[in-house]
Amino acid sequence: MDTAIPEELRMLQSTVRQFVENEVMPLESEYEEELPQEVRAPLQAQLREMGLWALSVPPEYGGAGINTLGMALVIEETHKSMLSRNLIGGGVNPLLYGASDYLKEKYLHPVVRGEARSAGAFSEPGAAGDLGGIQTNYTRDGDDYVLNGTKIWITKGHEADHVVVLAREKGTERQEGVTWFIIDADTPGFEVSRVIPMMGQTTTAEFQLTDCVVPSAHRLTAEGGAWQDAQKSLNGLRLMNGPQVLGLAQRCQDMAVEYAMGRKTFGSLLSERQAVQSMIADSEIEMFATRSMVHQAAMKADRGEDVRREAQMIKVFATEMAGRVIDRALQIHGAAGYSKDLVIEQYYRAVRAYRIFEGPNEVHRWRLGRNMMRG
Ligand SMILES: Cc1cc2nc3c(=O)[nH]c(=O)nc-3n(C[C@H](O)[C@H](O)[C@H](O)COP(=O)(O)OP(=O)(O)OC[C@H]3O[C@@H](n4cnc5c(N)ncnc54)[C@H](O)[C@@H]3O)c2cc1C
Structure with missing residues (x-):
């Protein structure tokens, strides 16, 4: 199987392995949880200089365009230390590749540049594994949508600048009527209601959406076509x-x-x-x-x-x-x-x-x- 791995991907894997072993693992005796920003930022700058940034993002959006096999090799190496699991940034929600120029400018490019943070929210208190059971709903109001509901278990949701949210048209059920929206974290009606410490080294967040008005330009998928x-x-x-x-x-x-x-x-x-x-x-x-x-x-x-x-x-x-x-x-x-x-x-x-x-x-x-x- 391994003989089918192209040489350039082996080199990429070896570069990432050396970075994790030489630059990150020595920090494990000092930091158990995540790296503080003052330690994290210079390491990320180093990764950027090495071209190890936005690896899976297509080159036309400023990424390295690494394929799935390459990503698998890189991810195995970064996960050899808890401190480097999320160190290579710039990855974006693939839904943004097909989004309007306005959404690309506002969300895709800042995330690729490492200037903004994103979170993905589909889980709810009543349905997470069973996605068809989500109850967060939207209604149309002129050029806007109005969203109501609760999202939970969102990884680092409280640190995100914007959130990609799955909601359904009010009155629909199961696979019908589900749509992705992208919402700024400071939108009125969008609130981080709880930060939840988890057993491993992460925190998740709960969000409340209360009559949260989202412009139709922030709809990421065709109405009802997100399943x-x-x-x-x-x-x-x-x-x-x-x-x-x-x-x-x-x-x-x-x-x-x-x-x-x-x-x-x-x-x-x-x-x-x-x-x-x-x-x-x-x-x-x-x-x-x-x-x-x-x-x-x-x-x-x-x-x-x-x-x-x-x-x-x-x-x-x-x-x-x-x-x-x-x-x-x-x-x-x-x-x-x-x-x-x-x-x-x-x-x-x-x-x-x-x-x-x-x-x-x-x-x-x-x-x-x-x-x-x-x-
Ligand atoms: C650390 C962490 C990070 C997360 N990050 C995110 C995030 O960023 N965004 C987000 O939207 N969600 C996130 N989640 C939520 C996650 O996707 C859901 O917890 C997961 O899909 C399971 O849903 P649930 O917790 O509602 O469990 P349930 O669906 O209630 O299931 C509970 C248990 O019941 C059993 N079960 C359920 N259905 C069946 C069945 N059909 N047959 C047999 N047994 C069954 C299983 O043992 C299952 O573990 C995160 C969760 C964790 C733990």
Whole structure:
């Protein structure tokens, strides 16, 4: 599989790996949570100078135009440190590529330049995995739309300058009437009602939309026609869950191997114990299988083929695989693995969310099985 990776993508992967190992990992002893802005900003400036910015954005919008396979390779490397997971910025919501010049100027270009932050809001208290159940609604009022509803679990939503919001025409149900809007965070009627600390290293936000007036120029998709777009953008996110958790898992596996080679119990190194060798072997096998799935699906996506099934399978397989690999690495480290002296406990908490967001794994299994039985 790896022989099919073009040389320029291997070089890109190696550049990112060196950056993470040399510039980011040494900071882990100082910062557990996110990097403070004064440390983050110079690192991001360095990344920009290296051309490591807005990687997936097409060149006509100021990005590097890296394909899906390239993004998978980069994302695995950035996820080897909790501190570099979101360091390469400039990525935009793909819905903006097809937006009007006005929206591109106002939202796409500032995000690519790293001057504005965006969030995506589809989840609600009553429906998140079940997107067809969303209740946030809009009505038309002349040239405007008026939105009402609640959104929840929005990653870093309180820090966003604007939010891409999924709403339905009032009175419609399930897949009918859903539309994406883009809303400035300072729009009257749009309020961050709660900031919610999460178990891993992130915070999410709850938003209230109360008679929030949004100009029709801020509609991102055809009225009522967002269902397919919503599914497509979720497929892309699910596929990238694969390399994200691979990065987390690989880092813990590397640490486990190194530790086992230096730790002696009962007169022998852990690396000489069959029980430990088996754990390391199982993790290696599972990561190899996941990486093969990810690369194959990424190449298929780059050929323009539909990868919905692959994205679902990767979402389930990779996220459960990473939980097991990180758990084994923690076990091999004993008390040290459970302590906050090492980063493993952070990975242990962070990886748990991946089985829930972008649709819970049980929902993907249900849909995969159901669709197979339907032929
Ligand atoms: C860290 C984090 C960040 C997030 N960021 C965002 C964000 O930026 N924007 C956003 O819009 N949302 C975000 N979310 C929300 C996320 O997408 C939803 O939590 C997820 O889709 C699941 O929805 P739910 O929490 O309502 O669970 P529910 O849909 O209520 O499901 C609860 C559980 O029930 C089971 N279940 C549900 N349906 C089925 C079924 N059909 N068959 C079998 N079992 C089933 C599953 O075990 C599931 O875990 C985030 C969530 C987390 C944890």
